[in-house]
Amino acid sequence: MSEIILKIDGKEVRAEEGMTVLEAARSAGIEIPTLCHHDKLEPFGACRLCIVEVQERGRKKLVVACVFLAADGLVVTTRSEKIDRIRKMIIELLLAHAPDSFKLRQLAEEYGADRNRFEKEASFCIHCGLCVRYCAEVKQKYAVGFIDRGIRKEISFIPEIAAKECPDCKECFPLCPTSYLQAAFVLTESLAFPSS
Amino acid sequence: MDKERVDQIIDRHQAEASSLIQVLLDIQSENNWLPKEALERVSQRLDVPLARIQHIATFYKAFSLVPKGRHGIHICMGTACHVRGATRILSKVRELTGINPGETDLDLKFSLETVNCLGCCALGPVVEIDGKTYGKMTTAETEEVLKSYE
Ligand code: SF4
Numbered sequence: 267m268s269e270i271i272l273k274i275d276g277k278e279v280r281a282e283e284g285m286t287v288l289e290a291a292r293s294a295g296i297e298i299p300t301l302c303h304h305d306k307l308e309p310f311g312a313c314r315l316c317i318v319e320v321q322e323r324g325r326k327k328l329v330v331a332c333v334f335l336a337a338d339g340l341v342v343t344t345r346s347e348k349i350d351r352i353r354k355m356i357i358e359l360l361l362a363h364a365p366d367s368f369k370l371r372q373l374a375e376e377y378g379a380d381r382n383r384f385e386k387e388a389s390f391c392i393h394c395g396l397c398v399r400y401c402a403e404v405k406q407k408y409a410v411g412f413i414d415r416g417i418r419k420e421i422s423f424i425p426e427i428a429a430k431e432c433p434d435c436k437e438c439f440p441l442c443p444t445s446y447l448q449a450a451f452v453l454t455e456s457l458a459f460p461s462s
Numbered sequence: 463m464d465k466e467r468v469d470q471i472i473d474r475h476q477a478e479a480s481s482l483i484q485v486l487l488d489i490q491s492e493n494n495w496l497p498k499e500a501l502e503r504v505s506q507r508l509d510v511p512l513a514r515i516q517h518i519a520t521f522y523k524a525f526s527l528v529p530k531g532r533h534g535i536h537i538c539m540g541t542a543c544h545v546r547g548a549t550r551i552l553s554k555v556r557e558l559t560g561i562n563p564g565e566t567d568l569d570l571k572f573s574l575e576t577v578n579c580l581g582c583c584a585l586g587p588v589v590e591i592d593g594k595t596y597g598k599m600t601t602a603e604t605e606e607v608l609k610s611y612e
């Protein structure tokens with residue numbers, strides 16, 4: 267592994283090849299907000315909240331820090347008027363789905379996002395995939411997965427596996443930024459294995 | 463569909479996880495839908511988690527997780543067919559089969575879907591049944607055609 271040096275918010279940061287911009291920033295104590303990122307899980311890039319601006323060979327572009335790999339000589343800006351505006355919009359859109367999510371409301375406060383900007387479309391789940399990925403990658407139980415696609419995409423427990431594995435685990439519950447996961451689990455439980 | 467048949471299909475694809483979609487397509491085309499037992503067998507033999515199979519099976523419109531009729535009726539609702547009276551054809555089919563788009567009758571005879579363009583607008587209104595195209599349909603002809611299916 268060779269060492270690389272990049273610049274994040276004007277600060278010189280030493281990192282290792284293969285690290286993402288997010289990992290490099292965090293190792294230097296620079297905070298980038300995330301929703302779908304988890305240290306134990308593969309990068310997913312679903313929420314786009316960690317968006318930053320990078321400059322490479324004179325060209326600027328917007329990338330998501332949790333997926334984009336750090337490179338030698340890269341110049342990263344983690345906050346600017348433009349980035350804040352994008353994050354504010356992302357938060358407002360997510361709030362339309364999960365208006366009472368504690369995590370989202372905290373972020374809304376920080377970025378001045380208006381919770382009522384978009385008409386409510388409370389689906390609660392924001393498709394961060396933390397539950398699905400944690401169950402698959404860390405626990406390797408595959409008790410919960412995504413179904414359908416586009417605007418109809420949802421998470422869904424496999425009742426037979428959930429009945430066996432979930433009651434003693436539930437490690438994914440605190441990961442969910444919206445509590446929808448708990449609701450989905452309770453619903454599955456009451457429909458498919460109520461007495462256990 | 464019995465387990466042996468599902469196994470045969472899986473064997474035909476050497477039980478390779480990378481052939482998952484092919485296996486599902488084969489089961490779908492033979493059985494018209496994907497029963498849960500079949501998916502569980504595929505999951506076991508291909509060593510792919512059921513949750514992942516479920517995601518794929520619900521992602522593509524080619525797959526159905528609920529029973530489908532022996533005959534699939536597709537009524538074109540594209541602009542050309544629409545102005546040439548597709549809605550009249552659709553209500554005739556609904557009346558004759560007793561089902562709405564997306565549904566299957568209890569005898570598993572017909573499944574009904576609306577589609578947005580079959581690519582032969584000059585033939586509108588177009589109805590497609592089991593891959594056979596019927597053009598310039600009238601309500602009377604629709605009735606005739608439906609009667610010819612068992
Ligand atoms: S249920 Fe929660 S953790 Fe799972 S994908 Fe939806 S928002 Fe994320």
Ligand code: FES
Binds near residue numbers: 301302313314315
């Ligand atoms: S944390 Fe990077 S896209 Fe969600």
